[in-house]
Amino acid sequence: GQQLNQSPQSMFIQEGEDVSMNCTSSSIFNTWLWYKQDPGEGPVLLIALYKAGELTSNGRLTAQFGITRKDSFLNISASIPSDVGIYFCAGLRGGSNYKLTFGKGTLLTVNP
Amino acid sequence: GAGVSQSPSNKVTEKGKDVELRCDPISGHTALYWYRQRLGQGLEFLIYFQGNSAPDKSGLPSDRFSAERTGESVSTLTIQRTQQEDSAVYLCASSPGVQGVSEAFFGQGTRLTVV
Numbered sequence: 001g002q003q004l005n006q007s008p009q010s011m012f013i014q015e016g017e018d019v020s021m022n023c024t025s026s027s028i029f030n031t032w033l034w035y036k037q038d039p040g041e042g043p044v045l046l047i048a049l050y051k052a053g054e055l056t057s058n059g060r061l062t063a064q065f066g067i068t069r070k071d072s073f074l075n076i077s078a079s080i081p082s083d084v085g086i087y088f089c090a091g092l093r094g095g096s097n098y099k100l101t102f103g104k105g106t107l108l109t110v111n112p
Numbered sequence: 113g114a115g116v117s118q119s120p121s122n123k124v125t126e127k128g129k130d131v132e133l134r135c136d137p138i139s140g141h142t143a144l145y146w147y148r149q150r151l152g153q154g155l156e157f158l159i160y161f162q163g164n165s166a167p168d169k170s171g172l173p174s175d176r177f178s179a180e181r182t183g184e185s186v187s188t189l190t191i192q193r194t195q196q197e198d199s200a201v202y203l204c205a206s207s208p209g210v211q212g213v214s215e216a217f218f219g220q221g222t223r224l225t226v227v
Binding site (some may be wrong): 004006043 | 143
């Protein structure tokens with residue numbers, strides 16, 4: 001099935017650095033979600049975005065819902081070792097609040 | 113339990129055999145979702161249950177896949193005549209009410225390996 005275009009695929013950064021990742025799509029989404037997945041675990045929701053242009057923060061995380069409704073980005077500031085994991089973007093199209101389309105994920109490694 | 117519970121956590125099966133995966137949602141959650149995650153990929157929607165409504169099965173990849181849910185409790189996902197392409201982590205999630213998947217909690221998944 002269709003997936004979102006998520007980039008970068010992986011990132012290796014030093015502790016304390018800021019991180020940015022993004023997702024794009026050729027079609028419109030009405031909701032954007034960002035998840036983090038640790039090895040052997042299910043994904044955990046980090047931030048949910050419901051309106052075009054919306055900018056939302058959750059601690060050191062900030063995410064934005066693109067004006068065109070075809071993209072979103074996630075920023076992590078002042079990274080720490082526990083930020084290591086796979087980050088996924090996901091979107092919901094109009095008419096569904098349960099059928100998510102996911103990106104392939106960004107693997108983040110933080111060197112202490 | 114406090115979270116979504118899935119069993120088994122790991123399953124290795126021979127090609128052609130049937131497998132049954134179980135999901136125990138969070139008590140009181142009326143919505144239940146099954147997603148599949150292939151190696152190195154994002155999750156793919158399989159099926160959605162909401163209360164006593166007819167489930168949305170549009171994500172099931174073939175007629176070898178089926179799922180049931182009794183009321184608002186346990187769900188089982190059955191894969192018949194397994195193929196190697198079915199190897200993946202199968203994730204279940206549940207959420208309260210009709211707010212949708214943005215309110216959902218995922219289980220740890222069942223890692224299925226077909227050999």
